[in-house]
Amino acid sequence: MARNEEKAQSMLNRFITMKEEEKKKPKERRPFLASECRDLAEADKWRQQIMREIGRKVAEIQNEGLGEHRLRDLNDEINKLIREKTHWERRIVELGGPNYTRHSAKMTDLDGNIVDVPNPGGRGPGYRYFGAAKKLPGVRELFEKPPELRKRRTRYDIYKRIDASYYGYRDDEDGILEKLEGPAEEKMRAAAVADWMEMEEIKKEARRAVKSGEVAEVGLMSKILFEEEEDVVEEERKEREREEKEKEFVAHVPLPDEKEIEKMVLEKKKQELLSNDRGITKDSRSMIILDCN
Incomplete structure (x- = not known):
């Protein structure tokens, strides 16, 4: 019985599906x-x-x-x-x-x-x-992409990329270096001006003390470098250089003069001729020697 009910149920399902497809x-x-x-x-x-x-x-x-x-x-x-x-x-x-x-x-x-x-x-x-x-x-x-071959750069390619920036000529264009160097330059200039003013004051005090006959302080005198002393030192240095240049070479062995050198060369030539020309007769040798003389 159960099997027939299942078949009927199956037929009913197929009938319902068919009606729905028709709609x-x-x-x-x-x-x-x-x-x-x-x-x-x-x-x-x-x-x-x-x-x-x-x-x-x-x-x-x-x-x-x-x-x-x-x-x-x-x-x-x-x-x-x-x-x-x-x-x-x-x-x-x-x-x-x-x-x-x-x-x-x-x-x-x-x-x-x-x-x-x-x-x-x-x-x-x-x-x-x-x-x-x-x-x-x-x-x-x-x-797949083919592997990229790294091309070796030639000397032309290397120098082609070198410009003014490579040598540092454009370092001032960005303004960074100017901001850093500005305060440092002002400090160095102020220090240089202060040192110059101090030396001028010291020189004035020293000249005033010399004119009045007073004794200047040791601390002030140690800082002064007079122009006269500088000139003296420079002249002494030049004099020493001049004396060193003027020093002549002194030979401790007597040197031959030109005539003695010519005579020695002539004697050497005679000896070479006599040693090389053994087959030459005595008369011819005497003639060669006379010609050399």
């Missing part, structure tokens, strides 16, 4: 061409339908265990839907709707970096890879 409107089919649509609301509806299909297929393509062929087919289907979505978005703009292409998603590599979509044909969006399709053989190489 529904026939399922509309998306137009093959976007240009056939004349209503903006319908165009937006078909675009939303394509977006849902793309979302389902993108979620499915994340599974790496589907196999290479299934992954490639899914990736082709997604790219086909993306091209169709682009047509509908263009049609929506023609019907006066919003422009959805401004905020389209960018293509990323395995690390999440945005990359340019390859588009050799120059028509519409390029071919994209999604999910596990990025790891397929032959596809991974498209996303």
